[in-house]
Every structure is written in C-alpha cells, then in structure tokens.
Amino acid sequence: MFIESPRYTERFGSVRLSHVQRVIALDSGLKSELPPYGAMGVIKIEEETIKHFEDRMAVVIPVKDEKLKLFEGVVSGVPHDCLVIVISNSQRGKVDRFRMEGDALSQLCRFTIRKALIAHQKDPAIAEAAAEAGCDELLGEDGLIRDGKSEAMVVGLLMAKAAGKEYVGFVDADNYFPGAVLEYVRNYAAGFSLAQSPYSMVRILWHYKPKISGGLYFRRWGRVSETTNKYLNDLISSKTGFETEVVRTGNAGEHAMSMKLAEILPYASGYAVEPQELVSIFENFGGILPTKNLKVMEQGIDVFQIETRNPHLHEEKGEEHLSNMLLLALSTIYHSPLCGEESKQAILAELIKQEVLKEGEEPPPVRLVSPLKKVSTDKFISHIREDFDKYNVLG
Amino acid sequence: MFIESPRYTERFGSVRLSHVQRVIALDSGLKSELPPYGAMGVIKIEEETIKHFEDRMAVVIPVKDEKLKLFEGVVSGVPHDCLVIVISNSQRGKVDRFRMEGDALSQLCRFTIRKALIAHQKDPAIAEAAAEAGCDELLGEDGLIRDGKSEAMVVGLLMAKAAGKEYVGFVDADNYFPGAVLEYVRNYAAGFSLAQSPYSMVRILWHYKPKISGGLYFRRWGRVSETTNKYLNDLISSKTGFETEVVRTGNAGEHAMSMKLAEILPYASGYAVEPQELVSIFENFGGILPTKNLKVMEQGIDVFQIETRNPHLHEEKGEEHLSNMLLLALSTIYHSPLCGEESKQAILAELIKQEVLKEGEEPPPVRLVSPLKKVSTDKFISHIREDFDKYNVLG
Numbered sequence: 001m002f003i004e005s006p007r008y009t010e011r012f013g014s015v016r017l018s019h020v021q022r023v024i025a026l027d028s029g030l031k032s033e034l035p036p037y038g039a040m041g042v043i044k045i046e047e048e049t050i051k052h053f054e055d056r057m058a059v060v061i062p063v064k065d066e067k068l069k070l071f072e073g074v075v076s077g078v079p080h081d082c083l084v085i086v087i088s089n090s091q092r093g094k095v096d097r098f099r100m101e102g103d104a105l106s107q108l109c110r111f112t113i114r115k116a117l118i119a120h121q122k123d124p125a126i127a128e129a130a131a132e133a134g135c136d137e138l139l140g141e142d143g144l145i146r147d148g149k150s151e152a153m154v155v156g157l158l159m160a161k162a163a164g165k166e167y168v169g170f171v172d173a174d175n176y177f178p179g180a181v182l183e184y185v186r187n188y189a190a191g192f193s194l195a196q197s198p199y200s201m202v203r204i205l206w207h208y209k210p211k212i213s214g215g216l217y218f219r220r221w222g223r224v225s226e227t228t229n230k231y232l233n234d235l236i237s238s239k240t241g242f243e244t245e246v247v248r249t250g251n252a253g254e255h256a257m258s259m260k261l262a263e264i265l266p267y268a269s270g271y272a273v274e275p276q277e278l279v280s281i282f283e284n285f286g287g288i289l290p291t292k293n294l295k296v297m298e299q300g301i302d303v304f305q306i307e308t309r310n311p312h313l314h315e316e317k318g319e320e321h322l323s324n325m326l327l328l329a330l331s332t333i334y335h336s337p338l339c340g341e342e343s344k345q346a347i348l349a350e351l352i353k354q355e356v357l358k359e360g361e362e363p364p365p366v367r368l369v370s371p372l373k374k375v376s377t378d379k380f381i382s383h384i385r386e387d388f389d390k391y392n393v394l395g
Numbered sequence: 396m397f398i399e400s401p402r403y404t405e406r407f408g409s410v411r412l413s414h415v416q417r418v419i420a421l422d423s424g425l426k427s428e429l430p431p432y433g434a435m436g437v438i439k440i441e442e443e444t445i446k447h448f449e450d451r452m453a454v455v456i457p458v459k460d461e462k463l464k465l466f467e468g469v470v471s472g473v474p475h476d477c478l479v480i481v482i483s484n485s486q487r488g489k490v491d492r493f494r495m496e497g498d499a500l501s502q503l504c505r506f507t508i509r510k511a512l513i514a515h516q517k518d519p520a521i522a523e524a525a526a527e528a529g530c531d532e533l534l535g536e537d538g539l540i541r542d543g544k545s546e547a548m549v550v551g552l553l554m555a556k557a558a559g560k561e562y563v564g565f566v567d568a569d570n571y572f573p574g575a576v577l578e579y580v581r582n583y584a585a586g587f588s589l590a591q592s593p594y595s596m597v598r599i600l601w602h603y604k605p606k607i608s609g610g611l612y613f614r615r616w617g618r619v620s621e622t623t624n625k626y627l628n629d630l631i632s633s634k635t636g637f638e639t640e641v642v643r644t645g646n647a648g649e650h651a652m653s654m655k656l657a658e659i660l661p662y663a664s665g666y667a668v669e670p671q672e673l674v675s676i677f678e679n680f681g682g683i684l685p686t687k688n689l690k691v692m693e694q695g696i697d698v699f700q701i702e703t704r705n706p707h708l709h710e711e712k713g714e715e716h717l718s719n720m721l722l723l724a725l726s727t728i729y730h731s732p733l734c735g736e737e738s739k740q741a742i743l744a745e746l747i748k749q750e751v752l753k754e755g756e757e758p759p760p761v762r763l764v765s766p767l768k769k770v771s772t773d774k775f776i777s778h779i780r781e782d783f784d785k786y787n788v789l790g
Contacts, residue, residue, distance in 0.1 A: 002475075002507045025507050026577045029475030030446045042506045047442065051425045076704050080397075080424030111437045112397045112420050176605070178704045179574025182421045210571070286457050309573045313708070 001050070002028050003190055003306065010246045012236050013287025014300040015278040016196070020205055023309040026183060043160045045190040053189035056203055057256070058165040060156030062149045063173040064089040067099055070174055070315060072104050075116075076180030077168050078171065085114040087152040092120070102393070109393045116246045116393040117159055121145050125395050126384070130158070132212050133380035137369045150273035154369055157262055161372070162381040162388065167192060169202075169256030169362050173317035183310050190205055191304035199261040200302040201277070203249035206312035224322050225251045227354070228275055230328040235279070235333055239288050249305045251329060261301065262372070264326035265295060269367040271321075272328040276366060278303070279332045289337060323356045333364035397423050397446070398701065399583055400436045405641045407631050408682025409695040411591075415600055415643050418585075418704045421578060440585040448584035449476040452651070453560040457544045457553030459484040460492055465569055465710060467499050470511075472573030473566065474580050479511040480554050482547040487515070497788070506790045511788040514552055514742070516547050521779070525553070528775035530765045545668035549764055552657055556767070557776040557783065562587060562595075564651030569710035578705050579778035583651035586699035594656040595697040596672070596744050598644035601707035619717050620646045622669055622749070623724040626742055630728055632685050633735055644700045645670045646724060656696065657767070660690060664762040666716075667723040671761060673698070674727045684732060718751045726758035 002025040006018035028044045059082045063071055071253075076372060078084050086105060090097040102118050109116050120125055127144045130136075141147040145155060153170055160168040169188045175181055184204055191202030209222065228250035237243045249255070251274050264284075268276035283289050283303050333339055334347045351357040384391075397420045401413035423439045447575045452478045460468055473479050481500060493515050504511050514521055522539045524619035525531075533549060535541040540550060548565055555563040564583045570576055579599055586597030604617065623645035632638045644650070646669050652660075659679075663671035678684050680696050728734055746752040779786075 023471075024477060025471045025503070026573055027474040027476075028507070028517055029449070029509075036783060054424070073704065076418075076420045079422040080420060081422075108420070111435060112423070112439075114424075176706060177572055177574060178421055179572060179578055309468065311571060313572075 001026055001044050001186060003043050003045060003187075005043050006304070007041070007049035008246075010236070010244055012240065012282060014285045014297045015281055015303065016300055016363050017246050017303045018305060019246055020305045020307050022307045023183070023187065026302065026309055028320050036052060036080060043194070045193060049193045050079075050186055050189040051081055053078045053167060053192045054185065056165060057167040057185070057188065058083040058085050058156070058163060059169050059171055059185060060085045060087060060153060060160065061171050061173050062087050062089070062152035062156065063101060064149075065091055066173040067315070068097075068100055068104055070176065071101060072108065073178045074171060074173050074175050074181050075105060075108055077175075077181030079111065079182060080114055082169075082185060083160070083163055083165060084114075085156050086116065086118040087121055087139070087156045087159070088118065088246045089121040089147060089152060092122075106393045112331055117163065117391045117394055119391045121147070121157065123157060125390075126155060129380045129383035130155075132383050133377060134375040135369070135372075135380065146269075148270055150267055150269050151369075153273065155299065156374075157372065158377065158380050159384070159391070161259060161263075161377055166259050167256060168259060170254065172253055172314065176313045176315070177310060180308065180310040180312060183308055184254050187306040187308065191256070191306055192258065194304060195258070195302040197299040197302050198258055199264075199296055199299060200304070201261055201281075202256045202306060203252040203306045204254035205249050205252065205305055205307040207308045208311040210311050210313050222322070224326045224329065227326060227350060231330055231333045231343070231350070232275065232278055234343055234346070235282060235336065235338055236286075238343055239338065247278065248279060251290055251325070252305075263377075264296065264371050264373050266368040266371050268328075269369075270328050271325040272332045272366050276331045276332040277370070279336050279338070283336060283338055286338065287316060323354070326354065327351065327356045328366075331366050334363045335366055396421055396440050396581060396585060398438050398440060398743065400438045401699070402436070403641075405631070405639055407635060407677060407690045409680045410676055411695055412560065412641050412698045412742065413700060414641055415700045415702050417702045418578070418582060420522045421704055423583075427789050434707065438589070440588055444588045445581055445584040446474075447475055448562060448587045449474045449580065451560060452564055452580070452583065453480050453551070453555035454564050454566055454580060455477040455480045455482060455548060456566050456568050457482050457484070457497060457547035457551065459544075460486055461568040462710070463492075463495055463499055465571065466496060467503065468573045469568050469570050469576050469605060470503055471564060473578030474571075474577065475507065475509055477580060478555070478557070478558055478560060479509075479565075480551050481511065481513040482551045483513065484516040484542060485546060486598070487517075502790045512558065512786045513788055514543070514550065514554065514786045516550060520785075521550060524775045524778035525550075527629045527778050528772060529770040530767075532762070540776060541664075543665055545664050546764075548668065549662050549767075550662055552767060553772065554779070554786070556654060556658075556772055557779050561654050562651060563654060563657055567648055567709065571710070572705060573610040575703065575705040576708060578703055579649050582701040582703065586651070586701055587653065589699060590653070590697040592694040592697050593653055594659075594691055594694060595653045595699070596656055596676075597651045597701060598647040599649035599680055599700045600644050600647065600700055600702040602703045603706040605706050605708050619719070619721045619724065623720075624719060626725060626728045626745070627670065627737070629672055629741070630677060630731065630733055631681075631736055632754065633738055634681065634733065642673065645673060646720070647700075658772075659691065659766050659768050661763040661766050663723075663727060664764075665723050666720040667727045667761050670724045671727040671763070674731050674733070678731060679731055681733065718749070721749065722758060723761075726761050729758045730761055768782060
C-alpha cells in the first residue's frame with residue numbers, strides 16, 4: 001500500500017503525535033519502486049512488512065447480538081495471519097446467538113485453516129481468571145465480567161497476551177464491507193512499521209462515514225468527534241502554549257496498540273475508552289505530570305492517525321447514544337489532572353450548550369480499569385491457558 | 396485469498412462454464428498451508444499468483460461525468476501492477492471534466508509511481524486509428540467513436556492490446572468502495588489462474604447489491620439479472636436437454652477476459668454487451684453451430700463466475716434504464732441463431748408481461764462490432780503508438 005508520510009509530528013513530552021496520514025492506494029504491487037521514505041511524501045509499505053506485523057497481531061472483535069451476516073463478513077476481511085479473538089456478549093439461552101457466532105467462526109476457520117478464539121463475556125471461567133489475577137475492577141456485582149464494549153476489549157487484550165501476541169487491534173463487528181476491515185488491519189500494520197518506539201498506537205480516521213437518509217451523504221466527521229478532538233487538542237495547547245489541531249481520532253473505535261503500550265494504559269468504561277487512552281498517554285508521558293515509567297519516557301510513545309481509502313459504512317444504531325458518547329468523551333478530559341480551570345469551564349459550557357448537561361451539573365467521574373501491568377496477568381494467563389482449548393475454534 | 400473450488404462445471408460444446416464460486420476470505424496470509432486444490436473444496440490463491448496475472452492485466456475504466464471522488468477512489472483501488480486505462484466520454488469545454496479526470500489520475504500516478512493511459516472517447520485521433528484499422532462499426536455519423544460504454548470498452552481493449560497486455564478487465568467508475576474494486580481485480584486474477592485454456596473469462600457476481608431507501612436493504616439480485624440469466628440458461632438447456640441454472644452473471648458489468656478471447660468476440664452496443672459475450676461464446680463454441688475457430692474449439696473456453704465478499708455499492712442511476720437493460724439483454728438471446736421458436740415466444744411473452752414491449756412488437760436487432768481479430772488491429776496500434784505518449788499519464 002501507499003500512504004502519506006506524516007506532514008508533521010507534534011511532540012508533547014515524550015509523546016510523538018503524528019498528523020493524519022492518508023492512504024493513497026490500497027495495493028503497491030510487486031514491481032513498484034519508490035525511494036525509501038518516498039517520493040513527494042509518499043511511503044510504500046511493502047507487503048512483506050505488512051505480513052510481518054499481521055503475524056504478530058491479534059484482532060479483537062467485540063460483538064453483541066450483531067447480524068450474523070455482518071459478523072461473518074468482518075471476520076472474512078481480517079488478514080489471515082492475524083489471530084482473531086471474538087469476545088461476545090450476545091444472547092444465550094433459547095436463541096443461542098453466541099453459539100451461532102461460534103459456528104459461523106468455526107466454519108470459516110475450517111475452510112481457511114486458520115485459528116481463532118471465541119469467548120463469552122459472561123463466561124464464569126473468564127471472571128474467575130480475572131479475579132484471580134486481581135482484576136476485580138472488571139467484575140460486576142454478580143461476580144461476572146461487566147457488560148460493555150470496553151470490558152470486552154480488556155478481556156480481548158488479556159486473551160491476546162495469553163496467546164503471546166505483540167500487537168492488538170480492535171475492529172467493530174457491524175461493518176458492511178469486509179474490504180474496509182481488511183484495510184483497517186493493514187493500516188494498523190503500516191503504522192506499526194513506522195514506529196520508532198515499542199510503545200505505539202495506530203488510530204483510524206474514516207475517509208467518509210456515509211449517512212443513509214434517502215440517498216447517501218458522505219460526512220467527514222460526526223459532531224461528537226469534532227467536539228472531542230477540539231478539547232483533546234485544547235488539553236495539549238493549554239500546556240504547550242501552541243494551538244494545535246493534531247488530534248483527529250479522539251473517538252476512534254478502530255485502533256490498535258503494541259502490547260507493551262496496551263499493558264501500561266488504564267481503560268475507561270463505555271464510550272470513554274478511546275479518548276481516555278489518549279488522555280492517559282498525555283498524563284503519563286506528556287512531561288507535565290510526574291511519570292512512573294522512566295523507561296517508557298526514554299523510548300517515547302508513537303501515535304499514528306491513518307485516514308482510510310474506504311468509507312466506513314456500518315449498521316446505524318440510532319442517534320440516542322450520541323449525547324452520551326459526547327458526555328463520556330468529555331468527562332475523560334474534564335477529570336484529567338491535566339485539565340485546567342479554564343478548560344473545565346469551557347467543557348461545561350459546551351455540554352450545556354449541546355443540552356447534554358444542565359446548569360450546575362458536572363460530567364460523571366470516569367470508571368477506570370487499572371493497567372494490566374499492575375495485575376497479575378500471569379495468573380490470568382495460566383488460569384485461562386488450562387482452558388485455552390475451550391476457546392480455540394481450531395486446534 | 397481463499398475461494399471455493401467450482402462445485403460443478405457445465406460443458407456446452409467446448410465451453411466450460413463453472414458454477415458460481417464464492418470468495419471465502421480476502422487474504423490468505425503468508426503462513427497458511429492448504430493442500431493444493433484445497434481442503435473441503437476451498438482453494439488458496441497465492442499472493443504471487445495474483446500478482447503474476449495483475450502484472451499482465453489492463454483494467455479499463457469507462458467513465459462519463461462521474462463524481463470525481465468516486466473516480467479517484469476506484470483508481471486507488473486498482474492493484475498497482477495493473478495498467479489503468481481510462482476511456483472517458485465526459486464533458487469538455489468550459490467545465491472540462493475530462494481534464495479534471497486526467498489531473499486526478501496524473502496526481503495519483505505521480506504519488507504512487509505508476510503508469511496509466513487516459514483517452515477521450517471523442518478524440519479524433521482514436522477515431523482515425525479505428526477507421527484506418529477497418530473498425531468503422533465503432534464510428535458514428537460524425538466520424539468519431541459513437542457514444543456508449545460498450546464502445547468505450549472496445550476502445551479500451553484496443554489500447555490494452557497496443558500496450559501489450561494479455562488480460563483485460565473492466566471496472567465501473569461509480570463504485571463507492573475502493574476495497575471492492577481491489578477485490579474485483581483480485582478475483583479476475585484468481586479466475587485466470589484456474590483456467591486451463593488461454594481463452595478465458597471471469598465474471599463477477601456481487602455478494603449483495605445494497606439498495607438505499609430509508610435504510611440499507613441487501614438485495615441478492617436485481618430482477619433484470621434474474622430474467623437475463625433465466626433465458627441464457629434456457630438457451631443452453633434447449634440444446635443440451637438438461638435444465639441448468641449455471642449462468643448467474645448474464646449482465647455482469649464487472650468482468651475480464653484473456654486478450655486471446657477478447658479478440659475473437661463481437662461486441663454489442665449498450666446494455667447488450669455483457670450478455671452478448673456469453674451468447675457469442677455459446678454460438679461459436681457450443682458445438683451446435685459450425686465454428687470457424689477449430690484451434691479455439693480444441694483448447695476450449697473457460698468461463699468463471701466469482702461471487703465477491705464485498706457488497707456492491709454504487710451510484711444510483713435511477714430505475715428508468717432497467718426496462719431498456721432488460722430489452723437489450725433479451726434481444727441478444729432472441730436474435731441468436733441458437734434461439735428456437737419456443738424460446739423466442741417465451742421471451743416475447745416475458746417482455747410483454749414486464750411491459751417492455753407491446754403485443755406485436757419485436758426486440759430490436761443487436762448492433763454488433765466485429766471481433767477485433769477481423770480488423771487490422773496492427774494498424775490501429777501503429778497509428779495509436781505514434782501518439783501513445785499523449786495518452787500516457789506517466790512516462
């Protein structure tokens with residue numbers, strides 16, 4: 001594939017935050033010759049390089065009662081060398097949708113001789129392993145893993161670690177285009193190949209997100225994303241003294257991390273999870289607040305933002321969740337120790353203006369799951385490993 | 396990629412017509428091991444194999460006043476090693492859309508260091524070259540190439556031949572998903588890799604063709620395609636005595652041919668072009684009518700039909716053209732010497748039932764351009780070659 005080289009990389013403490021890089025072409029062939037680091041700011045990512053990272057990557061697909069056709073399509077788009085890990089919170093019982101997902105996954109894996117893991121979010125064995133590892137924050141009052149995509153992501157991370165993967169990417173199960181899923185994962189690999197540090201993250205910016213209403217309307221960004229990005233940028237500007245628009249992927253559901261980075265970040269619940277990752281990176285490695293990870297500070301954190309060639313066409317989930325999404329995203333910034341009084345007031349005013357909060361109300365505190373590094377992931381892993389066959393779709 | 400092996404291949408004279416093969420997964424990785432010709436009827440097409448055919452393939456994109464964003468997206472999805480040939484019939488003059496297309500193509504080619512050809516359908520030099528070659532049938536009363544996608548396809552074929560390509564594929568310019576275009580071309584390559592004969596054709600069946608009306612509705616087939624396929628199948632059944640449903644891609648706009656096959660087929664005008672290709676193959680090599688190509692008969696013709704993983708989401712052109720499309724498609728069958736009286740009556744009844752024809756009317760005759768083999772393509776080529784630089788986007 002061909003991708004723009006980043007026009008500029010902002011530095012915030014030891015965080016290297018690259019401006020958006022567009023994908024120029026999906027394939028770069030065998031024959032093409034391009035000088036290293038490209039002509040006119042275009043980089044060619046070799047097929048071999050992409051495969052190198054795919055082979056080390058787990059792709060976590062959280063799913064909850066999604067249409068089976070969409071789920072199947074998404075899995076069929078994930079590059080073959082990646083390990084697919086499905087964390088499902090779908091209905092069981094009479095209509096056992098979890099089982100249907102397992103059957104579909106297993107059929108696809110059998111046809112293509114690939115491996116995959118699938119686990120139910122409410123599987124007591126997973127909750128036990130999490131508890132044993134000291135990861136109680138994931139558990140609800142019933143002793144099982146709490147509902148939520150964010151919790152599924154953390155379980156997926158633990159499984160990816162148990163499987164020995166060095167990179168982990170997230171892909172939503174509601175995508176209509178297998179070809180777009182393929183591109184996301186290839187973009188993850190492309191980003192990782194450009195990283196200088198073993199602590200790296202790739203966040204996807206959709207080229208367009210078509211809205212279906214009568215015809216197709218190709219939106220660039222949602223209003224929620226625009227607002228989230230604005231206040232994330234303000235958080236940086238207020239400390240560096242230079243205005244910036246570098247952050248464009250504050251709410252990026254499609255994103256990936258090196259396992260080394262994934263292990264040292266806390267994870268927020270619900271829609272707060274994606275912006276919180278950036279907030280936590282800024283807090284821990286922005287050079288403003290004291291850090292406990294001197295070694296990481298030395299190596300730095302690379303954050304890439306890649307704009308896809310494909311539009312993002314996904315199942316419409318209605319608009320009700322948008323104000324909740326905005327509220328939780330801005331909470332992560334509001335409650336950050338980096339956030340000054342002026343920014344706090346601006347966020348409150350924004351939330352009141354957008355009728356998400358009433359005068360006098362505050363954004364709710366963010367519920368965080370501690371970094372996996374702090375819990376005994378070894379215990380989780382050894383507990384899960386005994387059972388690993390159970391989750392294996394193909395041995 | 397992983398693709399089903401054909402469950403069954405129908406033989407009609409020396410035509411080998413394979414049943415639809417589904418694409419199972421878009422990528423097959425570096426590591427995957429699959430016994431040759433697959434486990435459980437699944438074939439792995441190696442990346443190297445795909446690239447081998449892409450390198451020998453021209454991808455012709457006929458375009459007429461298409462949205463520039465869509466055109467750019469389509470080009471960016473064509474695999475890098477293919478030669479892109481754009482035949483444009485877009486507006487010139489004050490708003491020079493042809494020029495805008497050329498600029499967009501040229502920018503993309505410069506970024507990715509690839510070659511492409513672009514020509515205007517009404518370029519007098521092309522008409523001259525066609526005339527000199529004896530290809531008068533392409534010309535209108537004004538001495539220029541006639542309007543029409545089919546005519547653009549033939550010009551594209553001639554250009555592909557001039558460029559020395561061994562395979563030629565067609566891709567529409569109105570596709571919303573670059574990733575789907577990438578898949579079409581990879582499917583062409585996959586099909587060619589399975590061919591036994593140098594005379595081969597690959598036709599694409601869309602997994603779904605979403606219809607946008609309020610929400611998205613995932614249609615399997617349009618009614619026009621269903622009807623066309625039915626009568627193409629009847630044409631075979633009436634001769635073999637065995638009913639068949641093998642033909643599923645009668646109207647496939649997305650299709651590709653080996654140059655050897657492309658040269659010996661006549662091309663119909665307008666919407667008749669795709670079904671006519673099959674009708675001509677049945678007439679010439681079905682073993683019922685006398686053939687002049689004994690050598691080809693010996694080697695046989697391979698026709699593959701591949702069902703994509705991606706849905707096909709394209710610009711909606713309205714429904715008015717559908718009845719015209721049906722009329723022209725069925726004309727190709729109606730006027731074929733293979734078509735018996737009974738089939739003719741059935742087609743007339745169908746067209747009257749669908750209110751495309753009135754009682755007593757007949758489908759219009761099909762306007763055919765003779766096979767390129769019969770004209771002096773060498774003359775076209777030598778004429779065009781002098782000017783080839785003019786059409787070259789990157790030297």
